[in-house]
Amino acid sequence: MSAVVKAALRDGRNVEFVFKPDPPEGGMKRTYFSPDRSYVVQFFKDQSAGRDPNRMLRLENILTKYNPTLPEAQGGARGVTATTAEYFKKLFCWPTGIVVKPEIGIVAPTYPNNYFFASGPWSGQEKNGKWFQGKVRGYLAQMAPQELGTWMNFFSLCILMARAVRRMHQAGLAHSDLSCNNVLVDPTTGQCVVIDIDSLVVPQLFPPDVLGTPGYVAPEVLSTIHLPLNDPKRQHPCSFTDLHALPVLIYEYLFNRHPLKGPKIHSTKSAEEDDALAMGTKALFVEHPSDHSNRPKNLKIPYTVLGPNISELFKKAFVEGLHSPNQRPTAMEWEWGMVKTWDLLFPCTNKSCAHQMFVLYDERHVRCGFCGAKPSTNTIPMLKLRSERRPGQWFADGQLVIYHYKSLFKWHAFAGEFPGEEADRTPQGYFVFHGGKWLLVNQNLASLTSPGGNRVPVGRAVELKDGTQIRLSQEPKGKIAEVQIIQV
Incomplete structure (x- = not known):
């Protein structure tokens, strides 16, 4: 049975939320909506973690000195203006308050309506990135094709995603769990929003709460997971691991495949061990230029169709930097490279082409890199x-x-x-x-x-x-x- 309940915030304010006995919950928090559904109140499932002074200090800093959605004049991050604060409110679902009663938690804006499916069998569900990847994307194309948007819109949201990560890193923050679960996407408008901000990592101050999401955890983290937490050789989520997850997401959205998941088998003992090796110590780019052992046989469209700017970034991320974190391109490099490539996009005249746009980077051979069609x-x-x-x-x-x-x-x-x-x-x-x-x-x-x-x-x-x-x-x-x- 639902009831409207008040929550007390650390800054003295009170907010209302609708209490339900079976609220939606994630790995760390339970979520309750406000009566008008304009914000959510989220309580930590582990209240001992919620009472941790270090966590409380982290939250206070996230709400103020690291906050790009609050102007500096109002206590937000350094250099943030009213204009840039409004801009980043669209890219982040940033917490707006700390709840102290009845339990420890946070207040955050509700995701805009465009991040919920408006039609089809999944109407009302969040547009988690996994809906737009692999086989699930195929089901969506059959059941609710109007929700798929366009390839150009995927390109647009990838630029925004890189911009959001760049802004976090500029402030000295790391997301630590960047994945399809924590970046909601709307390919019908070309927009995205980064969520789960309350666990951001600040090096030497606030360590990561989570290891990451399978498929997006950096190889160095998986390769050292067996070591004790305080072992200096153990690698933890940080900005460098964000710089692995970011290009994984970009590659997935633009090519509908994972950059490391190929046919190569690393262990026959168990699927779990094989996957751990494939994503960790033995990780190998499916389009590695010299080692083709992990290349799928049906891989027809190479990453090079995106032109030299993005191709070089993928090479740095998945060849040179895959096992050397400090060689990975920065989020700013991804943002710049994708913006430059955006200026090279050209419409494909083949109405059957699934992409409808291609990168025209070679004036000597003007063809759609996806379907091969020649412009009319x-x-x-x-x-x-x-x-x-x-x-x-x-x-x-x-x-x-x-x-x-x-x-x-x-x-x-x-x-x-x-x-x-x-x-x-x-x-x-x-x-x-x-x-x-x-x-x-x-x-x-x-x-x-x-x-x-x-x-x-x-x-x-x-x-x-x-x-x-x-x-x-x-x-x-x-x-x-x-x-x-x-x-x-």
Whole structure:
């Protein structure tokens, strides 16, 4: 029988929650919803752990000095503005209060509605990442295809996931249990949210509470799990282990397969021992460039279809850094690499292609890397962006593949701009194919200049001609775009 009960918070506030005898629960907490379901009250199942002074100090720090969802002026993390706080509220389900009565626990926002299935046999259930991986993804495609979203949206949520991890690591935090269970995803909108924030790790201050989730635990953690907890050789969850779990998630979402789960058998004693070796001491990338012993026979689409930026990151993560944690790419490198690759995405004209977009990184061989289809258009513009680092010296600063109605943003037009949490996302222009010509239509660029040196007013267009240069802005840090017309 349910009843509305009050909970007392450490800061003196009281909140209400609906008590039920059989609440949903995870490994560490029981969850109760507020009467309007706008927040949850979660109690620790192990109340002795909840009363641990170290845990209480951890929670206080997570709610204040490490909190990216609270402006610095209100006691949040250093450098956090009202704008960035609102941005990161969408990427984290960050605790907002510590409960002291009737039991020890926390208050946290309820996940937004888009993180619950809206239709199909799983209507109302959380969009845990495992729904969108492997065989389960196939069942979802049959039973509720409208929930699958698009491959481009998976790419988008992977960028956001890398951004969230980057922000945690910038603050000196580690999630310690980054996995499909602790990152909810919505491929219908291209969004994600990181959950279970109350157990974040702070090196030398707050150790990890958990080992991690199978499939995402770093090899060095599994390889030393047999050692005593205080053995200096034992490896514990930390930021380096996050940097293993992050690319595992990215690889899974973009290729629908696990980067380490291949056909190679390491032990015939038991499935458990074989799995422990495959994910630990004997871990081997399924696409290792020289050792093909773990490569599935049906692996048709290699990771290299994502172009050089992401390919290099996967190589560092799963070849060079798989057993050498300090060689793994940082979350910022993943964020940058994926943003650069986003600018190379191009629509696939094959309506049967499951991906509908591909990375156009090789102008000599323009084909969809997933289905092999050739674009229907005869020409594709590519802008090679350059920025002036020293007077008169222009250096390569990104590329932009153009298609009909693609937008141009400030980070394309100005050096030093990045599409992160502080970015101005107002379109500066857009591209169209009109009258047999490719055009850039000016929307908000104050000093867009044509190859002939003429200003292009807002509302007017400049033609993209092969071999010409367009000055995107005459203002400081304004970039030059060199036009290359790819013949398909």
